[in-house]
Amino acid sequence: MALVYVLNGPNLNMLGVRETSVYGTIDLAGIEKLVHARAERLGMTAEFRQTNHEGVLLDWVHESHARGAVGMVINPGALTHTSIALHDAIKAISLPVIELHLSNVFARESFRHHSWVSPAAKGVICGFGPKGYELALEALASSVSAQ
Template identity: 60%
Template sequence: MAIPILVLNGPNLNRLGKREPGIYGSTTLAEIGERCTAAGARLGLSVDFRQSNHEGVLVDWIHEAADAGVRGIALNAGAYTHTSVALHDAIRAVGLPVIELHLSNVHAREEFRHHSFIAPAAAGVIAGFGPMSYILALEALAAMLQPAQDS
């Protein structure tokens, strides 16, 4: 049976493919979602892929994930990475493994993007690999969760 995981996307990621292609590329969020679903199937994961521009919705989804039996979360919080104590607290509150991910290398960008409120609550961080960052996050979650499934 596939392990249920959640892939959450924050603000402005719905504009991928149109928004600053020099930074974020030309791949749309829908295309990334399709790649995640396919990679998840290969890795034994059932992927629920979502996006919201609203911080509270992301917090609600994190809370719901724990109650719905989701086993891990891949999170591209977008700009909320650098501002949201609420997302940090939600991650801590549910105790699920979370992989923070970014399309761009945030450490090679503006100074304000160098700090993450998510990272201290996350199991790991993947950044700078474009859409492949999502696949790498799924691979990390699968590696973390598979042994628990076998016991």
């Protein structure tokens, strides 16, 4: 089965507790179950991780390439708007990357409208809540099969 990385950045460990009016009530463990089930149906194995530390996230991006992953789904959290290093790491691995956000970042504060990740990503999915993870995996599977 094809290996895909599903990486989650800062504060996503607080899902289900943090701003439920924005992010919903499902926690990250619940999303992880959805991801593994969808990945399996798509013939993929998902390596699902979360960190609150930028350097750890960068190491995992590099690791995905070293382990032969076929692609990545990443919800970078607030690092979306601040991390040029994450942009550079994604560009360095030459894998299709789908950027994902639970909320519609364009319907929120203006500082969330700019992403350093988007220019390095194959595509962006936002605003569909936990379903976005499944949509991102489907997009990734389609992208990989088209290569």
